Amino acid sequence: MTKLISECISSDTFNSGFGYKIVVRNETSRTQIDKPELIAIKELKENGIILEMPSNSCQKSHNLSLFFLNPETLPAKIKIPDTGRYKEAVMEVITKVEHIEVNENKKNTIYVEMTFSQIDIKRWKKIMELYHANQEKIDGMLLNQFRRREEG
Amino acid sequence: MNDYFDPTDKTNKAILDFFVGKTWLLVNSSSLIRHSIKKTLSQLGAKTTHLLDAKNFAEALEIIETKKPNFVISHSTINDDSAILLYEAHLNVFSNRLQSGFFVSSDEISQSEVAWALDYEMDGIIAMPLNGTSMFSTFVKAVERKVNPSPYLLKLEEARAKYLESNFAEAMNLFQEASKLDKNPFESFCYMGIILLKNDQVSEAIILFEESITCNPQYFKALKKLSEIYVQEKNYKKAYDLNLLMAQKYPTSPERIPDLIRLSIINKKYEDITNYFKLFQTINNPNLKIQKCLSAALAILGKYFASVHDTEKGVEALLSAFQFSNGKYEILKSITQSFHELKKSEILLDLFEKKDLSGWAKEVQILYFQALNDASADDNKVIQCGEKLLKNNIKDISIYKGLVERSINLKRESRYIENLVLEANRTFPDTIADFEIILKKHGLA
Structure with a gap:
């Protein structure tokens, strides 16, 4: 058991969140979004994903390559190649844009729903499990305080 | 499925x-x-x-x-x-x-x-x-x-409903009834403690919060309440121990770190100070919210190092505190004071002069003046800066004092100095004696 409060505080205390960062190459319009801070992952589905992205990133039916990056090893300068794999990415998927919704509460952003057209299902499941484990950890923190009674 | x-x-x-x-x-x-x-x-x-x-x-x-x-x-x-x-x-x-x-x-x-x-x-x-x-x-x-729901939970929620409706007397009775329905009625004890606090029955409330934690050392609400009361009651040893318990069981919010550092300093847990200082040096690219917490925490560390005359660590902590402050006045005020104590205001002056202060709170200009007055031998520059601030209606006693002292150095007309003192006394009536001391020191009283 620790004796000092500082021993319970780590750099995690100052991390703003959990999860992968994403950069995008739009294969249809030949454009890129190489600033991961502009993209937020909103939902992970079995066969697709919803992202919040800058307006004009894509149109319905566009094909996008999504590159998942580990936030702890983010390169100082992200340079996505014009074609092919991006070697810094821990995972890459190709998607088709199904639906676009304007975000009325955040200027110049849209929600983009897409389905996967090329994906390594096993790796995708692993990523989903990682996020699920994080949610379980959060649930545990909120509910553990009542566990005493169940044990009692 | x-x-x-x-x-x-x-x-x-x-x-x-x-x-x-x-x-x-x-x-x-x-x-x-x-x-x-x-x-x-x-x-x-x-x-x-x-x-x-x-x-x-x-x-x-x-x-x-x-x-x-x-x-x-x-x-x-x-x-x-x-x-x-x-x-x-x-x-x-x-x-x-x-x-x-x-x-x-x-x-x-x-x-x-x-x-x-x-x-x-x-x-x-x-x-x-x-x-x-x-x-x-x-x-x-x-x-x-x-x-x-168990009979306890049913009664507890009935009581909590009365509490939320601000019907505290009835809530108290119901919490008491609820506490008899479970062998670990930690929520009931905690809420009864909160109601007693509303009636200023602090010592009785402490007993109930302590009972709540005895029943369940994980119950966040009771831990948090009791920790606040221990600090209020200046029972810092118990406050430290309780916060240690909380930090072991729950994530610590970055906003709480400055308070925890203060608690470590009061309790002479100097190893904590070293640990925090080392940890803060490893944090990269914090977001704005975290920067604010870090800046406040580093300013406290800087103040502590200044108090024990550890100039090297003090300056290092204060430099980082300044970097993350984003112009927040309260934090910069503490940083300015600590640099002054360390007799290193020239470093702060350099930091200020490299920043565009126009987007920061106007009070920050006062801190800039203080650093300039502390570090610069150029009387004209100090006077120019002080006069500009007064003209822009940014007033502080330190500006008047600096202007008076620098004007004396430059042997400016006594009428100019008298006017400054009169204006300062009108704006800050409590400080008449301070100016008398300054004038006396220079043989002008």
Whole structure:
């Protein structure tokens, strides 16, 4: 058991969140979004994903390559190649844009729903499990305080 | 079908029945996200006609008032407004939480978000990105304790409802009744403590909070309340020990770090200071919210190092504190004072001069003047700066004092100096004696 409060505080205390960062190459319009801070992952589905992205990133039916990056090893300068794999990415998927919704509460952003057209299902499941484990950890923190009674 | 929850399994019938009878309000700016949550709730048995949605807090508040949904699932912030306002409105409508609940979803689940949900005793916090399996498990786990409540839980919620309605006398009686229905009635003890605090019965309240923690050393609300009271009562040793217990069990919100450092300094836990100092040096690219916490924490460390004359560490901490301050006046004020104590104001002056201060609070200009007056031998430059601030109606006693002293150095006309003193005395009447000392020192009194 620790004796000092500082021993319970780590750099995690100052991390703003959990999860992968994403950069995008739009294969249809030949454009890129190489600033991961502009993209937020909103939902992970079995066969697709919803992202919040800058307006004009894509149109319905566009094909996008999504590159998942580990936030702890983010390169100082992200340079996505014009074609092919991006070697810094821990995972890459190709998607088709199904639906676009304007975000009325955040200027110049849209929600983009897409389905996967090329994906390594096993790796995708692993990523989903990682996020699920994080949610379980959060649930545990909120509910553990009542566990005493169940044990009692 | 979901891996986590099988609606066809008979043992899950009670939970399904619970969901069938409840109305839900989903608050999110995206209809795509609201649609996904609706899908999960429908799979859990909620009727589609019982699923309401709102794209902002104004719409949500109206629905809470008029349609009184049992449960609310809201994004934590929309347009910089906090979901707390919805939570409070929902508590007003549903004071008994057995038939209701509140969940927040959040993009960045940081330690402070969890501490926030714990503090408000919310039913759940949903980390973005959403996914069906996680939502299933979060909703089911959160409502499980509401589905078949024990006699204790029933009485406890009845009491808590009275408490939320501010009917404290009746709430107290009900909490007392509830505490007899369970061998670990930690929530009842805690709420009774809170009611006693409202009547200024501090020592009686402390006993109840301590009993609550004895029953359950994990109960966040009691831990937090007791920690606050120990600090208020200046019982710093107990406050430290309790905060250590909390830090072992729960994530510490970055906003609490400055207070924890103060607690370590008071309790002479100097190893903590070294540990914090080392830790802060490893944090890269903090966001704005974290920068504010870090800056405040580093300013306290700088102040501490200045007090023990450790110039090297003091300057290092203060430099980082300045870097993260983003112009926050209170923090910069402390930084300025510490640099002054360390007799290193020239470093601060250099920092100020490299920054564009125009976007910072006008009071920061006063701190710049103080650093300049402290570090610069150029009387004319100090006078020019001070006069400019007064002209712009930025006034502080330190500006007048600096101007008077520098004017004396430059042997300016006595009428000019007298006018400055008169103006200072008019603006800051309590400081007449200070100027008398300055003038006397220079043989002008």
